[in-house]
Amino acid sequence: MTTATxxxxxxxxxxxxxxxRDLKLWYAKFQALLGITCNIKKGQITSLIGPSGCGKTTLLxxxxxxxxxxxxxxxxxxxxxxxxxxxxxxxxxxxxxxxIGMVFQRPNPxxxxxxxxxxxxxxxxxxxxxxxxxxxxxxxxxxxxxxLWNDLKDRLQMKATGLQLxxxxxxxxxxxxxxxxxxxxMDEPCSALDVGxxxxxxELMFALKGRYTIVIVTHNMAQARRASDxxxxxxxxxxxxxxxxxxxxxxxxxxxxxxxxxGRYG
Amino acid sequence: xFTETPFIRKxxxxxxxxxxxxxxxxxxxxxxxxxxxxxxxxxxAPAISWEFLTExxxxxxxxxxxxxxxxxxxYIVFFSLAFSAPIGVLAAVYLNEYATENWFTRIVNLAVVxxxxxxxxxxxxxxxxxxxxxxxFNDGKKSxxxxxxxxxxxxxxxxxxxxxxxxxxVPRQFREACWNxxxxxxxxxxxxxxPNSISGILTGVILQVSRTAGExxxxxxxxxxxxxxxxxxxxxxxxPIKDQCMALSMHLYYIAxxxxxxxxxxxxxxxxxxxxxxxxxxxxAIAFRVxxxxxxxx
Ligand SMILES: Nc1ncnc2c1ncn2[C@@H]1O[C@H](COP(=O)(O)OP(=O)(O)O)[C@@H](O)[C@H]1O
Ligand SMILES: [Mg+2]
Numbered sequence: 413m414t415t416a417t418x419x420x421x422x423x424x425x426x427x428x429x430x431x432x433r434d435l436k437l438w439y440a441k442f443q444a445l446l447g448i449t450c451n452i453k454k455g456q457i458t459s460l461i462g463p464s465g466c467g468k469t470t471l472l473x474x475x476x477x478x479x480x481x482x483x484x485x486x487x488x489x490x491x492x493x494x495x496x497x498x499x500x501x502x503x504x505x506x507x508x509x510x511x512i513g514m515v516f517q518r519p520n521p522x523x524x525x526x527x528x529x530x531x532x533x534x535x536x537x538x539x540x541x542x543x544x545x546x547x548x549x550x551x552x553x554x555x556x557x558x559x560l561w562n563d564l565k566d567r568l569q570m571k572a573t574g575l576q577l578x579x580x581x582x583x584x585x586x587x588x589x590x591x592x593x594x595x596x597x598m599d600e601p602c603s604a605l606d607v608g609x610x611x612x613x614x615e616l617m618f619a620l621k622g623r624y625t626i627v628i629v630t631h632n633m634a635q636a637r638r639a640s641d642x643x644x645x646x647x648x649x650x651x652x653x654x655x656x657x658x659x660x661x662x663x664x665x666x667x668x669x670x671x672x673x674x675g676r677y678g
Numbered sequence: 679x680f681t682e683t684p685f686i687r688k689x690x691x692x693x694x695x696x697x698x699x700x701x702x703x704x705x706x707x708x709x710x711x712x713x714x715x716x717x718x719x720x721x722x723a724p725a726i727s728w729e730f731l732t733e734x735x736x737x738x739x740x741x742x743x744x745x746x747x748x749x750x751x752x753y754i755v756f757f758s759l760a761f762s763a764p765i766g767v768l769a770a771v772y773l774n775e776y777a778t779e780n781w782f783t784r785i786v787n788l789a790v791v792x793x794x795x796x797x798x799x800x801x802x803x804x805x806x807x808x809x810x811x812x813x814x815f816n817d818g819k820k821s822x823x824x825x826x827x828x829x830x831x832x833x834x835x836x837x838x839x840x841x842x843x844x845x846x847x848v849p850r851q852f853r854e855a856c857w858n859x860x861x862x863x864x865x866x867x868x869x870x871x872x873p874n875s876i877s878g879i880l881t882g883v884i885l886q887v888s889r890t891a892g893e894x895x896x897x898x899x900x901x902x903x904x905x906x907x908x909x910x911x912x913x914x915x916x917x918p919i920k921d922q923c924m925a926l927s928m929h930l931y932y933i934a935x936x937x938x939x940x941x942x943x944x945x946x947x948x949x950x951x952x953x954x955x956x957x958x959x960x961x962x963a964i965a966f967r968v969x970x971x972x973x974x975x976x
Contacts, residue, residue: 478857483778510860520851523874533859536869584855591859 418653418665419449427454428492429595429625430475435489437470437479444470446649447489452642454494457617457626459640459657461633463677467649468629472597475627476512477505494594510537513588513624515598519580521572521587526564529572529583530554533591554586558616578609585616596620598628602635614639633673637661645669715953722946730947734907739929739937744948746907750822750923751955753916754897755890757826758833763883765830766837773838774845775867793835801832802896810900815919822918825901829893833886840882844875876970884963888956894927902928904936926952 422428430452437445444467452458460468473479474491477498491498498508510533521529528535530551534542551568555561560582564575572583581601588596598617602610610632617626617639630636636643636657643657645666653660653669664670671677682690733743769786777783805828815821848871856866872879903922908915916923926948934945 476858478854481857506860506862508860509858512858514858516851516854518851520855522852522855522870524870532856532861532869536856536859536861536865587855587859 418655419651420451420654422451426451428452429454429494430627431490431492432474433490435471435474435491436487437467437474438486439482440484444649445474448646448649448651450644450651450654452625452627454625455622456641457621457628457639458642458644459636460627460629460644460646461631461636461672462646462652463672464631466646468646469599471646472514472599472627472629475595475597476509476514478509478514506537510591511594513585513591513593513596515581515584515588515596515601517600518604519577519584521575521580521583523571523573525569526555526572526575526583527551527568529587531590532587537591550590554589555583557589557619558582558586559612560586578605578612581605581609581613582616585613585620593624595625595627598626600629600631603631610635633661633675645672647672718946718949718953722943722948722950725941725943725947726950731951735905735924735929737939739905739933740939740941740944744924744926744929744951747924747926747929747948748951748955749908749915750902750906750925751891751927751952752959753822753918753923754826754829754901754925755887755959757823757918758829758890759883759887761827761830762833762837762886766834767841767879767883769834770838770841770845771867771872774842775863775871790835790838793831794839796832798832798893799895799899801828802899804828804831805896805900820899820901820903820922822901822916822921822923825897825923826918828896828900829890832893832896833890836889837882837886840885841875841879844878844882845871847878848874877967880963880967880970884960887959887963891952891956891959892927894925894931897925898928898931904928904932926955 422431428451430450432448432450435445435448436443448467448471460471462468470479474487475493475498479485479487493508493512496503522532524532527547531547534547534550552561552565555564560579563579572580575583581604585596585601602613605613614635617628620626628636628640630639640657643655643660644651645653645660645664645668647668653664653666655665660669661673664673730743731748732745734746735744736742773783773786777786805824808831809815809824809827810820811818813824813827815823852870852874853866856870861869901922902925904924906916906922906924930945930948930952933940933948
């Protein structure tokens with residue numbers, strides 16, 4: 413097994429949104445990531461698959477350094493987002509998290525109105541004193557982009573926690589957009605949704621693709637296959653295989669990958 | 679198919695027994711409450727009049743009213759909570775939202791738990807040393823401020839504990855949602871955590887109102903006198919630093935055990951007023967809570 417073919421190195425002339433070198437992470441004494449090296453292409457949808465507990469969520473949360481909120485986490489190795497090492501001393505966590513959006517498994521709208529949810533990020537980062545009309549525009553734009561505007565334009569003041577799950581999840585995506593993130597990380601964004609909701613989110617991902625780099629963790633093989641350009645398979649904290657999605661599902665190179673996508677474990 | 683077996687019937691019977699048993703226990707809690715309050719109010723109500731509420735005590739408390747004691751109780755509750763509520767809430771916010779687990783926070787948490795269990799008379803003795811003599815607000819004499827601070831020290835750990843409880847009831851996912859758009863801790867606290875926990879925080883504080891109003895031992899040692907009028911006209915209020923005051927709890931103790939020729943209804947009337955004062959303060963706090971909730975932001 414040559415890692416070179418299973419995990420292609422960065423190629424010249426390709427734009428990468430996220431690159432990691434030998435990334436290791438410990439929760440106290442437990443090592444959850446055993447040296448992840450990967451190159452995620454800009455403007456594409458990359459899916460992250462692997463059995464429960466293999467470290468997908470952990471890896472995703474490294475990219476916005478939110479793991480560090482737990483005092484007992486140690487990280488080594490290098491992570492570059494858009495060419496910038498995010499552990500450089502001049503990196504502001506606030507700016508970093510502002511440009512990396514994250515969507516969670518369970519939709520987590522804030523317990524405030526739909527309107528305030530969408531502008532939450534804008535408000536907390538507002539330096540130049542945006543006007544009410546700026547906020548109104550941002551809300552219309554973001555909600556239109558996720559396809560909620562027509563449903564919700566008359567109910568902007570209702571509490572976001574009262575929406576249907578699918579709408580909540582779309583709202584959580586809409587909430588990221590006014591901050592103009594470069595990268596959107598999604599951690600099993602559809603696992604709380606029904607078929608219709610899942611399709612809606614996938615369509616939304618396609619619509620956002622290109623302008624945003626999307627990394628999506630999913631348990632659903634079919635979804636990875638439908639929705640992503642490239643696919644990363646992880647197992648026990650290691651990156652096993654990273655190829656084009658079409659290749660991974662047709663000709664997986666690693667035996668373990670083959671077994672996983674055939675559903676022999678998971 | 680689908681019929682009841684003896685085994686199922688037995689389970690259902692146990693279910694009924696358990697329900698009755700627990701229901702009885704709940705009722706057993708409520709009955710004494712109504713009996714006590716009812717008994718006191720029925721006994722005391724006839725003695726309560728406008729004069730009783732607004733006049734100063736005469737003849738060693740046997741005649742006259744309890745105006746000074748009512749005012750004194752309000753003073754003590756107000757000043758004590760003015761210290762303990764903000765400090766307690768801010769400390770709890772620090773412990774719950776900012777502090778990471780280390781030796782310092784472990785010591786603070788340990789102190790909170792243990793202080794909450796210290797008997798009130800011990801707090802009283804501490805108050806004498808710390809606030810009457812050491813801080814020496816009033817030339818080594820008791821003072822309202824010393825009593826209020828003593829009670830503040832007593833209620834502080836409980837307020838910290840209840841506030842922490844209320845804060846940690848705010849789901850973690852709300853905080854994560856905020857961190858992930860780059861909110862600072864303070865922004866998360868101000869915009870999301872406090873608005874969603876303010877009810878619980880205030881409930882914790884409100885519970886301490888009745889405790890503060892009812893304590894006798896610690897305030898007796900630090901700032902409450904058996905007989906201290908506002909002034910002869912009863913109009914000018916106490917000076918919080920230079921004066922001692924009367925208090926309903928202490929007055930009740932005094933009237934019930936030390937004074938002579940007291941009409942039988944008077945202690946009950948004082949107890950009724952004490953309950954009423956607590957209810958009024960609580961009602962005000964609850965109204966404040968409702969007001970906060972009704973405003974959009976909170
Ligand atoms: N906050 C945490 N503290 C300690 N261990 C954790 C924490 N989060 C995850 N882990 C452990 O790290 C491993 C990887 O978890 P995770 O990244 O959530 O896996 P996945 O998302 O692939 O299911 C698991 O073994 C899990 O038990
Ligand atoms: Mg996960």
